[in-house]
Amino acid sequence: MKKLFLAAAVIIASGIVLVAYRPAQPAKGQAPLTGEPASGKFAGKWTIDKAHSNVKFTVTHMVVSEVDGSFKNFEGTLEHTKADYSDAKINFTVDVNSVDTDNENRDKHLKSADFFDAEKYPQMKFESTAFKPLGDNKYKLEGNLTIKDVTKPVSFDVTYGGTINTQRGAKAGFKAKTTVNRFDYNLKWDRATEAGGLVVSKEVHITINAELNEVK
Template identity: 70%
Template sequence: MRKLNLLMMGAALALGMSATAQTKWKLDKGHSSVRFSVNHMVVSEAEGTFKMWDGTVENSKDDFSDAKINFTVDVNSINTDNERRDGHLKSDDFFNVEKFPTMKFESTSMKPLGNNKYELKGNLTIRDVTKPVTFQVTHGGVIAGGRGRKAGFKATTTINRFDYNLKWDRATETGGLVVGKEVEVTVKVELDEVK
């Protein structure tokens, strides 16, 4: 009986320690960004940002290898510094923001590669399509100061927009696409620890 009690106390202590070790982070939106670029007319690139997004990160290991990441983007906040183009991107040719106002990412793994590099895998939902995607991540580190602990990350990936029904397609005179298929996505985040 005494051994059983000791085992139960040990288990309770271990559970309590793991619960207190869980760290939650929120985005510092003033020091974060979501950007994309895509080939335009074959010879150049068009760039844009999303102005409204949110996300959380939770981890219990200091190296973030067990991080759980959830990220949402308000697609209606797209901004390419061209109002007419932004309107086209919001239409059914691309995002159809009236029907699908939010993009979502949910992580499935965060694998350390060494030298502050990670491979982040998860599921990306755009419109009504969810597909696995892999981000290459650089961890800028963690600092502690008068404003609490902060962590920084930069994540990049390339997706094929046709995979997500961003279907508008028009060829140039030379046969290339006016808007390329491959879209490079860059997410830079500064995180604040939630106390």
Template identity: 70%
Template sequence: MKRWKLLLATTALFVGMTASAQTKWKLDKSHSSVRFSVTHMVVSEAEGTFKMWDGTVEHSKPDFSDAKISFTVDVNSINTDNERRDGHLKSDDFFNAEKFPTMKFESTSMQSVGGNKYKLNGNLTIRDITKPVSFDVTYGGILAGSRGRKAGFKATTTINRFDYNLKWDRATETGGLVVGKDVEVTVKVELDEVK
């Protein structure tokens, strides 16, 4: 009887440890991207990317619902296919990349909203301002291959650039902003499991 109790206790401990074991992921940068778009002259959109960024994901639940996500972006790597515009975006009118070279995101929760959809909440820091933000996330799934496991996600949100002191706001002749206040952000990531 004591042997059975000991065996059951050992099994329960092992199952508990396995269930709470952290799975860690790193970004596959060659298959990931950070993009943004904003209205320009009221009638069109300007788009850009950041070329240098990094991030990690850790979770213990198989559905990623307890994921802890950390993400950083090198502001100096901004690229809109226009050097003059990139220089302006790096200036104090926008990011002030010299003084604030990094944007950061730290998650606070990842909530399943049904199927492969999630709501990712966290704190976004741009310049010296940190504000809460929510991303709509689509989970692409996990693929196990000869090189290990991969997972994929797409996350989108819209932020008001004035909330982060990206303050340039010259008006057009019709009264609209040359550069809109709302910026759409799309992050597509492919993750490699860390062994």
């Protein structure tokens, strides 16, 4: 009887271990994080869902603090034929007049010729040249960024959030980050503090949270 009880205990314990170490399964309705669209197609075209996406930026102010802002109006598309998105072509356009830093006077200054000169150059544009998988849902996005009359190469660090099926269709999520020097794009308004640092730093940190809808 003791041997029978011991054998049963071992079987139960083994079962618990197997359950405890069973690989996690995707949530119901969610595709594996392989880059394949939730629809199961290897080729796809996606457009940005503006209601669930944002374009944000941060600059250092007076050397000691940061000011955040965003652009409220933007458009974007992604097209690919490979399951891992490695051949993705990405285009993104931002309406400069939609800049919002929660300060009306500052926003007017940003739209002026001191910075974006929005009346003359109403859009910023990005066009990709490469989208390189790095593993672990990380990518390096490379492309050309145009601000005002200047186009320069820029590189984004991208995290892929996965794809999912919903009642409204398939969705995919990405988060992209980069830092650019505003002086490179002729946003050259400059004023120094008493200590010698810039009132507004040269470096601008950009973050894009993009939720995409698959085009059927």
